[in-house]
Amino acid sequence: MSGRDAIAPLIPFYANGTLDETERSRVEAHLAGCESCRALLAHALAFGETAPDALEEHVQSQLLLEYLEARETLEPDAVRRIEGHLGSCEVCRDALAIVKELPGERAEAPGRSPGVLAGLWELLAGSVLRPAPALAYLLLLLLAYPAYRFLAPGGPEAPASVLGVTATLRGETVFRADPGEPAPPAASLTRPPDGAPLLLELATDIDAGDLRDTDATFLVELTHGERTLIEQPRRGADFDDGATLRVVIYPDRLEPDTDYTLSIRFHKPGDPLDGRVLFRHAFRLVDQAATRSPAAARP
Amino acid sequence: MSCAIPLRLPGVPGCPTIRVVEPATDSEILDGFAAGDGGAFRHVQGWVEGVVRVGRWNFEDPEGVVQEVLLKLLRIVRSGRYRGQSSFKTFAFSVARHTSIDIYRRQRLHTKIHAPEQPEAPSPEPDAGERVEQRERLECLSYIFQRLPDDCRRLWSFVYGEGLSAAEVGRRLGITPGNVRVRTHRCLQKARDIATGFHGGPLLNPGAGP
Numbered sequence: 079m080s081g082r083d084a085i086a087p088l089i090p091f092y093a094n095g096t097l098d099e100t101e102r103s104r105v106e107a108h109l110a111g112c113e114s115c116r117a118l119l120a121h122a123l124a125f126g127e128t129a130p131d132a133l134e135e136h137v138q139s140q141l142l143l144e145y146l147e148a149r150e151t152l153e154p155d156a157v158r159r160i161e162g163h164l165g166s167c168e169v170c171r172d173a174l175a176i177v178k179e180l181p182g183e184r185a186e187a188p189g190r191s192p193g194v195l196a197g198l199w200e201l202l203a204g205s206v207l208r209p210a211p212a213l214a215y216l217l218l219l220l221l222a223y224p225a226y227r228f229l230a231p232g233g234p235e236a237p238a239s240v241l242g243v244t245a246t247l248r249g250e251t252v253f254r255a256d257p258g259e260p261a262p263p264a265a266s267l268t269r270p271p272d273g274a275p276l277l278l279e280l281a282t283d284i285d286a287g288d289l290r291d292t293d294a295t296f297l298v299e300l301t302h303g304e305r306t307l308i309e310q311p312r313r314g315a316d317f318d319d320g321a322t323l324r325v326v327i328y329p330d331r332l333e334p335d336t337d338y339t340l341s342i343r344f345h346k347p348g349d350p351l352d353g354r355v356l357f358r359h360a361f362r363l364v365d366q367a368a369t370r371s372p373a374a375a376r377p
Numbered sequence: 378m379s380c381a382i383p384l385r386l387p388g389v390p391g392c393p394t395i396r397v398v399e400p401a402t403d404s405e406i407l408d409g410f411a412a413g414d415g416g417a418f419r420h421v422q423g424w425v426e427g428v429v430r431v432g433r434w435n436f437e438d439p440e441g442v443v444q445e446v447l448l449k450l451l452r453i454v455r456s457g458r459y460r461g462q463s464s465f466k467t468f469a470f471s472v473a474r475h476t477s478i479d480i481y482r483r484q485r486l487h488t489k490i491h492a493p494e495q496p497e498a499p500s501p502e503p504d505a506g507e508r509v510e511q512r513e514r515l516e517c518l519s520y521i522f523q524r525l526p527d528d529c530r531r532l533w534s535f536v537y538g539e540g541l542s543a544a545e546v547g548r549r550l551g552i553t554p555g556n557v558r559v560r561t562h563r564c565l566q567k568a569r570d571i572a573t574g575f576h577g578g579p580l581l582n583p584g585a586g587p
Contacts, residue, residue, distance in 0.1 A: 087558035090565055096542035121569050126537040128518050130530070136482055138519040139475035140575065155527040169485045173478045176432045180474070 081108055085115060093122035136170055137163050146174060239357040241342070242283040247276060255359050257283075264337045264360035269329045276327040280342075282357070284321045289314030295345040296356070298325055302338050307331060311345075332363050407465040411454045421469055422447060428473035434481050446476045452509075453576050462574075472576065479516075513576075521571045529564035536561055 085108040091097050092105045109115055137145070137160050144152060145160045152160075164171055239255040245265075246252065253265035267276060288294065291314060300308035308327070317323050325340070332338060341358040344351050409417025425446045429439050436442050450472055453459050459468055522530065535546045543554040543561070550557065 087562040090536050090561045091543050091558065094536055094540045094542075096540065096545075118565060118569070121572065122537075122565055124514070124518065125521075125533060125565075125568065126540075128515060130522060130534050130538050133515070133519040133522040138516060138523050139478035139482075140471070140516075140520055141523050142478060143471060143475050153524060153526045155530075156524050159523065169482050172485075173481050176434055176481070177474055177478065180428060180432050 082112060082115060085109075085112070086118060089115060089118050090122045093119060093126055136167065139173075142170065142174060143177065146177060239359070240351075240354065241357045243342075243357045243359070244281045245340075245359070246279045246281065252278075253359055253361060255357055261358060261360065264362050266364045267361050269334065269363045269365055274329075276329060278325045278327060278340075279322055280325060280357070281320060281322045282317070282342075284314075284317065284356075286321065289317050289321060291346070293346050294349075296323070297343040297345060298323070299341045299343060300325075300327065300338055301341070302333075302336060307338070329363055334363055334365060337362050403464045403466055407454065407459075410451070410465075418447075421450065424466060424469050425450075425473045428470060429477055432477065434477055436477075436480065437484060442477060442480050445480065446473045449476055449513075458576060517572060517575045520575050521568045524571045525564065525568060528560070529567060532557075532561050532564050533568075 085105055088097060088101055088105050092102060097105065109119065141152075141156070141160070145157065149157060164174065239257055239259070239261075241255070242257050243255045244251055245254070247267060252267055253262070255262070267278075270276065294314060296312045296314075296316075298308065298310045298312055299306060308325075310325075312323060323342070337360050339358060339360045342356045344354050344356050346352050406417045406420050408414075410421050422443065425443050429436065429442045429446065434442075450469055453472070459465070462468075463471075522533065525533065531550075532546065535541045535549065541549075543557040546561075547554045547557045552560075
């Protein structure tokens with residue numbers, strides 16, 4: 079046994095002054111040349127400074143947090159004692175409850191975060207990259223994907239329109255959507271020079287019986303990216319006899335040369351089509367000069 | 378065009394380009410905070426306020442609590458006790474939360490017993506810095522003691538609490554003095570390991586002799 083291995087077990091008893099004279103001299107001779115043992119002695123002395131009773135008024139706060147967040151790293155004895163204390167200490171229970179309610183640290187940080195990728199990595203490392211959650215996520219994805227393909231309203235693989243719709247502006251057809259066909263390119267609508275509203279008439283092939291369904295709602299939406307400019311719920315009674323719906327668009331709210339999407343979403347609780355986009359078409363407003371037809375430009 | 382104000386004017390030749398560099402990464406915030414940089418300090422203050430002001434603590438003086446946490450963080454960082462085991466942000470949140478718990482409990486206790494204000498003690502009392510240090514040492518010892526397994530705590534009580542010799546402890550536990558020494562040594566090492574996790578690093582000051 080080396081000098082250090084032989085001396086280190088004596089240090090706690092050197093610190094409490096119970097070694098005999100011979101052992102005490104050996105320890106002191108060793109300490110003079112061993113920094114590691116001096117550090118150990120410092121700890122032993124520190125532990126002797128305070129009676130254990132004084133160290134147990136409450137669960138130490140850092141330990142309480144570790145109990146909350148990393149219980150598995152604690153000694154089973156420590157967990158049992160903490161739980162025993164929590165059972166009898168209302169103040170500690172309340173403190174723990176407050177900490178539990180605090181939002182996560184990502185939510186608190188003002189200004190910039192360390193980085194989106196770093197944050198994403200932290201998130202993944204704490205969830206899907208662990209084996210058990212990863213399997214659960216995988217299973218969920220396997221189950222969810224077929225359901226998404228068939229049920230997702232307006233999903234990427236859903237047809238652009240369920241309905242056939244012909245849109246006219248002042249009697250002229252400006253675009254047409256055929257059921258089941260992929261989304262056509264954005265149509266160009268001419269911006270009226272006087273800023274007058276555009277009255278778009280959408281002639282649909284909705285069955286008259288469906289339009290009489292008083293539980294059904296047809297939500298007309300005009301969107302640009304994530305921004306919604308118009309969101310108007312319509313009932314079947316708002317369509318005229320030819321299943322035509324009129325939509326007013328105020329061109330001063332729209333930017334030129336920007337794609338907007340007009341859509342009709344169906345809502346009826348319990349119906350298989352509930353939430354489904356029935357019709358969708360993109361358009362953009364262009365100034366009159368840009369769309370003048372060759373015929374109109376001729377003298 | 379001349380440049381009257383030393384600000385960044387894109388596209389104007391001859392103008393100096395001044396960029397206000399905010400600390401962005403964890404280590405930049407840590408370095409700036411330790412150096413007393415205002416931007417870094419605001420960052421850390423934001424984190425701390427997120428704990429102190431958002432929670433249902435009902436602090437009588439939330440600003441004072443924020444200050445206490447910031448000062449504690451500064452003390453830890455400047456003394457080199459934060460050694461990067463977790464990100465500085467995680468560490469700051471942790472310190473903010475357990476300091477809030479400590480103050481919350483003190484406040485609840487104070488409210489419960491209506492303790493009168495202690496008069497300022499005359500000169501032999503330790504100054505504010507020493508009192509803080511003493512309190513932190515006590516917290517550290519509590520943390521270590523409460524994390525130890527039962528057999529180590531029993532030994533702690535015998536050896537450090539009652540000051541018994543190895544022979545006496547052995548007699549009480551029914552084991553040899555040599556066995557007592559080995560077990561006590563192992564517990565001391567375990568306690569040292571636990572101490573390194575306290576507030577990001579050991580607080581107990583090595584180097585002192587009997």
